[in-house]
Structure formats: C-alpha cells, structure tokens
Amino acid sequence: MTPTTAHPDIVATRDVSTLISADRVELHGQKVGPITHLSEERARLAALTWQNFDVKRVGATIGAEIHGVDLTKDLPQPVIDEIRQALLAYKVIFFRDQPMTSTQHVSFARRFGELEIHPFIPSNTGQPELVRFEKSFDVKGFENMWHFDVTWRAVPSMGAVLHAVKVPDSGGDTLFADMYAAYEGLSPATRDYIDPLDTEHDFVKSFGRGVLPEQMPAMREKYPLVVHPLVARHPETGRKHLYANPVFTNRVLGVSEDESERLLTELWRESSNVEYQCRFKWENDSVAFWDNRACQHYASSDYWPEIRIMERASIVGSRPTR
Ligand SMILES: [Fe+2]
Known part of the structure; x- marks a missing residue:
C-alpha cells in the first residue's frame, strides 16, 4: 500500500478549536454551538397575548410583525399603549400595508413622545x-x-418609526440586534468589568463628512462630545443592555487606547451574533418601529443603483443611565 503524501503547505495539524463550555467551542476565534441564554426571553415572548392586534414573532428574542392595526387612523389610546408594550417586549415591531401620508406618519409617531429634528439630514418632506x-x-x-x-x-432617541415609501424588488433589508441578549451573552467577569465604564460618543466620524469646515466649530459647540454608560439600564424595562456602537462611539474612557479598542472589538463581535438578530424584508408601505x-x-x-426611499420620525428619549 502506497502511503499518502501530505500537501507541501501542511507542516503540522494545528488544533484551531478550544472548548469554552459544555456545549460551545471556539473555532478560529468564533464561538460555535447553542446560545442557551436566549431561552428564557424567547419563552417569555412566546407566552405574551395581546388585546388589540395579532403578533407573529420574527427572531428568537427580537422582532414581531403586528397585524390588525391601521396606522393611518387616529388610534384609541389603549391601542397606542399596547403598541408601546409590544415595542418594549419585541424591541422592534413591524407593520405591513400602511400607506401613511407624511402627516399621518408624524401624527402616529407623536403619540409616543416629542419628535426630534435632525440637524444633519435634510427633511425634504414638508414636515x-x-x-x-x-x-x-x-x-x-x-x-x-x-x-x-x-x-x-446627550439625549438620544427613544425610538424611530421608519416608513418604506419605495423599496427595490430585492435587497435593502434592515437588520436589528437585541442588545439585552448581547450583554447577557458576556461572561460574568466581563459584565462586572464593563458595568461601571463610560464611553465617548461623537457625530464627526459619520455626519461630520457633510459639514462644511467653516460650520464645524458651531456644530461642535452645539453637539459636543458626550459621555454615555457602556452598559445602560433601560428606563422602561429596567433591564441592562450594551450601549456602544461602532458608528458613534469613539472610545471607552478610563482605560488605555489599546484596551478600549480591544474591548469595543470584543463587544461588537458579541453584539453581531446572528442569533441576537432579526432581518426585515421591506415592501412598499411597510413600517418598522424600533426601540x-x-x-x-x-x-x-x-x-445600488436601485431607488430606495424611506421616511423616518424619531422620538426624543431620555439621558441614558446605568
Ligand atoms: Fe439608523
């Protein structure tokens, strides 16, 4: 029998996996195996019942389509109250076939609080x-x-109502990720380490590109660097969630630059687990309302190069606290 010849590039067999718990393995730096801490929240959501609409859940712990509500109408307060409860439970809720005018869109969003005016994105809607x-x-x-x-x-949005005016026939989906689940997926030691930390947030890396140099000092004065907790406590549910994001968070305060980068990279990797997500496929006149x-x-x-037109009303929130 002729012995098989190894490929010349294979010099040794290296084990790239590490057992990290009874049922999870780290493979090439990725954790593989069931994410079991989702089960409690998943069961809680499965048991919820609603008076004013039907619900079809989308992700394990995030996302639900709401059926039986007409957002173009002036809805009774009990329906609005129940929509708010559904938003808090599912983190993002979706509606289909809602041909809202701009006025109806603003009226619906305003039922949940005062609305923001965005300083960097032109409205172009008459509202x-x-x-x-x-x-x-x-x-x-x-x-x-x-x-x-x-x-x-300093006071970011509590939520946003996004209406699809015209969407491409494929693509252009929006994904949502549960930041309670991401926080709860961290080890107890990591949670203890990050709980007291603060982060710095800034508009410059993103919206700064659209600000003329001569306008920048005034915008900076109006929107200075702000500090938020890395882990915030939700003001309505009382649950802790991760509150850093790669677009607006510059760094973690009180640690070295290298440690800040290492930590944020670790947290963003945990946050981007597909198991924490749901994905919404838009149709014209679909609406998403996220917490x-x-x-x-x-x-x-x-x-690209297709046309995708969306309109968003954002509801003023409260200052994040831990
Ligand atoms: Fe956004």
Whole structure:
C-alpha cells in the first residue's frame, strides 16, 4: 500500500478549536454551538397575548410583525399603549400595508413622545420632524454598520418609526440586534468589568463628512462630545443592555487606547451574533418601529443603483443611565 503524501503547505495539524463550555467551542476565534441564554426571553415572548392586534414573532428574542392595526387612523389610546408594550417586549415591531401620508406618519409617531429634528439630514418632506432617506444611482447607502441612532446627542432617541415609501424588488433589508441578549451573552467577569465604564460618543466620524469646515466649530459647540454608560439600564424595562456602537462611539474612557479598542472589538463581535438578530424584508408601505435603547440596526447596502426611499420620525428619549 502506497502511503499518502501530505500537501507541501501542511507542516503540522494545528488544533484551531478550544472548548469554552459544555456545549460551545471556539473555532478560529468564533464561538460555535447553542446560545442557551436566549431561552428564557424567547419563552417569555412566546407566552405574551395581546388585546388589540395579532403578533407573529420574527427572531428568537427580537422582532414581531403586528397585524390588525391601521396606522393611518387616529388610534384609541389603549391601542397606542399596547403598541408601546409590544415595542418594549419585541424591541422592534413591524407593520405591513400602511400607506401613511407624511402627516399621518408624524401624527402616529407623536403619540409616543416629542419628535426630534435632525440637524444633519435634510427633511425634504414638508414636515421638519420627518427625515427622508432617498437612495439612488447618485446617493448611495452608508447605513450598513451596526448603530443606535443619534447617540452623539446627550439625549438620544427613544425610538424611530421608519416608513418604506419605495423599496427595490430585492435587497435593502434592515437588520436589528437585541442588545439585552448581547450583554447577557458576556461572561460574568466581563459584565462586572464593563458595568461601571463610560464611553465617548461623537457625530464627526459619520455626519461630520457633510459639514462644511467653516460650520464645524458651531456644530461642535452645539453637539459636543458626550459621555454615555457602556452598559445602560433601560428606563422602561429596567433591564441592562450594551450601549456602544461602532458608528458613534469613539472610545471607552478610563482605560488605555489599546484596551478600549480591544474591548469595543470584543463587544461588537458579541453584539453581531446572528442569533441576537432579526432581518426585515421591506415592501412598499411597510413600517418598522424600533426601540433605540434595546436594539441596534443595520441597513443592508446591497441594492445600488436601485431607488430606495424611506421616511423616518424619531422620538426624543431620555439621558441614558446605568
Ligand atoms: Fe439608523
């Protein structure tokens, strides 16, 4: 029998896996195996019942389609209250076939609080509180990075209502990731380490590109660097969630630059686990309403040069605390 000859590039067999728990293995730096801490929240959500609409859940612990509500109407307060409870439970809720006018969109969002006016994105809708994202051959999508909206504000949004005016026939999905699950997926030692830490947030890396140099001092004065807890406590649910994002978070304070980078990279890797996510496929007149504390989002930029037009109303939140 002739012995097989090893490939010349194979000099030794190296074990690239490490057993990290009874049922999880780290393979090439990626953790493989079931993420069992999701089961409790998943079961809690499965047991919820609703009076004013039907719900079809999307992800394990995040996302639900709400059926049986017409957002173009002036909804009774009990329905609004129950939509808010659904938002808090599922972190992001979706509605189909809602041909809202700009006025109806603003009216619906305003039922949940005062609305923001975005200083960097022109409205172009006739409603100052409604931001229009109009992508095309010339205007490309740059929202394909995980983020919470406007954490460069001292008081970031509590949530946003996004209406699809015109979407491509494929692509342009938005992904949402559960930041309670990401926090709870960290080891107890890591959670203890990061709980007291603060981070610095800034608009410059992203929206700064659209600000003229002569306008920058005034914008910086109006929107200075802000400090938020790395782990925040949700003001309505009382649960802890990760609150750093790669778009607006510059660094972790009180640690070296290298440690800040190492830590943020580790947290963003944990945050981007597919098991913590849901993915929404838009149709014209779909609506997504996300809790901007409990989840991050990512707009897939895979549809160029197609047209994708979205309108967003953002609801003012509260100062994040731990
Ligand atoms: Fe966003």
